[in-house]
Amino acid sequence: MNGVMPRTVLRTEQLKAFYILDAFGTEKIVKAVNGVSVQIRENEVYGISGESGCGKTTLLKALYSAIEPPLRLVGGKVLYVRDGEEIDPYSLSKEEKRRLRWEYVSYVPQGSMSVLNPVKKLKDSYSDFLESHVEGKTRRDTTAIAKRHLHELGLPPRVLDAYPHQLSGGMRQRVTIALAALLGPRIMIADEPTTALDVVVQRGVIQLLKSIQESLKNTIVLVTHDMGVQANIADRIGIMYAGVMIEESTVERVFEEPLHPYTQYLINSLPKFGDKSMRQSAPGSPPSLEKLPSGCPFHPRCPHAMDVCLQEMPEVVDVGKNHRVACWLVEGGGDGRAP
Amino acid sequence: MDALLKIRNLKKDFAFGSLLSRLRITAVDDVSFDVMPAEIFALAGESGCGKTTTARLILGFEEPTSGTIIYKKGKKRRKPKKREKVWFTQGVQAVFQNPFETFNPLRRAERYFFETVRNYGLAKGGRCAESLIDETLNAVGLSFKEVSGRYPSEFSGGQLQRVSIARALLTKPSLLLADEPVSMVDASIRMSIVNLFKQLRDEFGVSVIYITHDLATAYYVCDRIAIMFRGHIVEMGEVENVLMAPKHPYTKLLRESIPEADPKKRWKESVSLTDIEHEEYLRKGCRFAGRCPEVMDVCRENVPPDFTVDGVFVKCFLYDEEGLMTQIRQSAVTDDAE
Numbered sequence: 127m128n129g130v131m132p133r134t135v136l137r138t139e140q141l142k143a144f145y146i147l148d149a150f151g152t153e154k155i156v157k158a159v160n161g162v163s164v165q166i167r168e169n170e171v172y173g174i175s176g177e178s179g180c181g182k183t184t185l186l187k188a189l190y191s192a193i194e195p196p197l198r199l200v201g202g203k204v205l206y207v208r209d210g211e212e213i214d215p216y217s218l219s220k221e222e223k224r225r226l227r228w229e230y231v232s233y234v235p236q237g238s239m240s241v242l243n244p245v246k247k248l249k250d251s252y253s254d255f256l257e258s259h260v261e262g263k264t265r266r267d268t269t270a271i272a273k274r275h276l277h278e279l280g281l282p283p284r285v286l287d288a289y290p291h292q293l294s295g296g297m298r299q300r301v302t303i304a305l306a307a308l309l310g311p312r313i314m315i316a317d318e319p320t321t322a323l324d325v326v327v328q329r330g331v332i333q334l335l336k337s338i339q340e341s342l343k344n345t346i347v348l349v350t351h352d353m354g355v356q357a358n359i360a361d362r363i364g365i366m367y368a369g370v371m372i373e374e375s376t377v378e379r380v381f382e383e384p385l386h387p388y389t390q391y392l393i394n395s396l397p398k399f400g401d402k403s404m405r406q407s408a409p410g411s412p413p414s415l416e417k418l419p420s421g422c423p424f425h426p427r428c429p430h431a432m433d434v435c436l437q438e439m440p441e442v443v444d445v446g447k448n449h450r451v452a453c454w455l456v457e458g459g460g461d462g463r464a465p
Numbered sequence: 466m467d468a469l470l471k472i473r474n475l476k477k478d479f480a481f482g483s484l485l486s487r488l489r490i491t492a493v494d495d496v497s498f499d500v501m502p503a504e505i506f507a508l509a510g511e512s513g514c515g516k517t518t519t520a521r522l523i524l525g526f527e528e529p530t531s532g533t534i535i536y537k538k539g540k541k542r543r544k545p546k547k548r549e550k551v552w553f554t555q556g557v558q559a560v561f562q563n564p565f566e567t568f569n570p571l572r573r574a575e576r577y578f579f580e581t582v583r584n585y586g587l588a589k590g591g592r593c594a595e596s597l598i599d600e601t602l603n604a605v606g607l608s609f610k611e612v613s614g615r616y617p618s619e620f621s622g623g624q625l626q627r628v629s630i631a632r633a634l635l636t637k638p639s640l641l642l643a644d645e646p647v648s649m650v651d652a653s654i655r656m657s658i659v660n661l662f663k664q665l666r667d668e669f670g671v672s673v674i675y676i677t678h679d680l681a682t683a684y685y686v687c688d689r690i691a692i693m694f695r696g697h698i699v700e701m702g703e704v705e706n707v708l709m710a711p712k713h714p715y716t717k718l719l720r721e722s723i724p725e726a727d728p729k730k731r732w733k734e735s736v737s738l739t740d741i742e743h744e745e746y747l748r749k750g751c752r753f754a755g756r757c758p759e760v761m762d763v764c765r766e767n768v769p770p771d772f773t774v775d776g777v778f779v780k781c782f783l784y785d786e787e788g789l790m791t792q793i794r795q796s797a798v799t800d801d802a803e
Contacts, residue, residue: 177653325722326719333732351652354724354726357727381726395652396726404660405659407657
């Protein structure tokens with residue numbers, strides 16, 4: 127860093143979002159996001175990774191202020207920083223929130239088939255979308271805007287005359303991403319945009335995301351469980367485990383010097399070309415968010431678990447070089463490397 | 466050594482659409498390969514390349530349009546007798562992609578084990594069956610105690626996939642067909658399942674046909690690999706040769722497109738994609754011709770035969786050293802002249 131701290135656009139303070147379910151009189155609490163504090167900066171791709179059921183998607187919903195019952199915001203805050211001003215989206219009225227969406231923060235959901243209206247041509251979807259956000263445009267104007275936008279992103283404008291089912295999965299996903307970028311949002315939140323796509327198509331989708339980010343100089347929050355995708359596009363990565371952010375750093379450091387034992391397992395178990403040596407998975411299986419283990423949620427699977435891990439959740443500590451980690455091994459003053 | 470499973474010129478057509486606008490797609494086109502005893506053979510490719518259809522043909526879920534499947538010298542017949550069928554399924558077992566769809570959620574997991582024991586007459590009496598089941602579960606790192614009485618929803622994805630593999634191993638098969646066995650399993654425990662296949666090969670001499678789109682795990686686990694594209698096997702050979710020095714332009718593209726888990730190896734160039742997938746199936750010559758960076762005229766007209774380069778089969782005219790290409794061109798010229 128050249129001495130100037132990059133500006134934050136989105137941050138959370140001890141965010142807690144739980145699913146509170148009432149099943150036949152017994153209350154069930156699923157602690158999907160359990161105290162997450164992140165600072166996401168301007169002009170960066172922030173990746174979030176973790177196993178299925180670790181709370182990644184719930185965190186995204188909270189960031190996008192799309193919390194609906196049974197999911198509830200239990201504690202903490204989400205703050206958007208717009209022109210130096212901090213905005214709490216949860217304190218805004220419905221109309222203000224609607225304005226903020228797509229223009230300031232947009233969302234690319236998982237599974238593009240369910241996003242686009244299947245009985246409408248794409249140009250109609252684009253028009254609907256533009257009409258609700260940009261005033262005083264005729265149908266012809268909106269189609270022209272949509273065409274120009276797609277052309278700029280290197281997608282064939284003829285897709286506007288097609289129905290969603292006529293496009294391939296990759297094209298559909300790219301059109302959805304293009305739609306999310308239409309109003310030049312400062313933050314784009316993408317939930318598993320490449321999952322269920324073929325590798326070659328996946329590469330195309332990542333290219334598109336990257337080129338959008340480079341031209342708009344905005345922030346992309348990318349959730350994916352695929353570490354290869356993260357390595358390819360993210361600037362910084364946060365690793366989640368059982369609703370907590372256990373490690374966060376630049377992509378290089380996470381891949382080269384992971385400090386948390388879970389991250390170490392995750393990185394070391396990745397198969398690599400040209401290296402057929404034995405890979406080991408983390409033992410055990412992921413915990414249920416309903417019945418979290420005491421203390422550090424990873425302790426039942428951790429080979430270095432100590433007494434303190436069973437009792438207390440470690441704080442997130444800054445170990446310097448943009449690297450933060452929540453593990454007692456690091457807290458203990460060691461370098462965090464497994465002994 | 467004799468091959469365990471021989472596939473010769475396997476072909477499967479599917480027809481879509483109404484009577485008047487019929488669209489025929491050849492999902493598996495002239496596929497031939499051998500699986501040796503105690504070998505992990507990977508069938509890799511993108512979705513829609515025909516890898517799952519190939520598996521379904523081998524398992525007998527679909528009837529091939531033409532071609533033969535020979536398992537241990539026994540040719541698979543169109544209408545097998547019951548005894549033949551039992552013999553075949555006892556030797557060839559399957560593991561599917563999503564373990565939660567493999568098992569009926571309302572049935573306890575152990576029921577599947579007892580059912581398999583009964584169907585194949587593997588043990589006499591309940592006590593005997595139980596010890597056999599326990600033995601098989603031990604091979605995948607579970608025990609009968611852990612499994613009995615539990616419903617599929619009470620297992621984690623990784624555990625249930627192990628249960629599914631154990632169920633397949635019960636008949637002591639010589640060949641396992643695993644269709645994307647780890648794509649639904651979390652990254653942190655994925656390798657434990659993959660290692661299991663290696664262990665089965667080394668300890669019990671089980672062969673595995675590992676069907677996957679994930680080339681990185683395929684590289685890690687398998688001995689030989691076949692890359693499929695739109696129904697054809699475009700490249701086949703030792704995994705080291707195929708993936709570390711790809712020859713077919715499609716394999717090259719595929720190999721480059723895998724996001725490597727290394728931030729230093731980011732992509733620099735961009736790729737071109739197809740908009741409409743079925744067009745590639747209907748292509749006359751090489752099906753990759755529309756996207757191939759090294760496409761020649763001959764590729765658009767003729768399906769390339771298999772060429773052998775460094776012990777690897779490559780379906781590409783770039784490796785045509787004996788001038789088959791010119792022969793074809795000449796014959797085309799003489800045809801025109803006539």
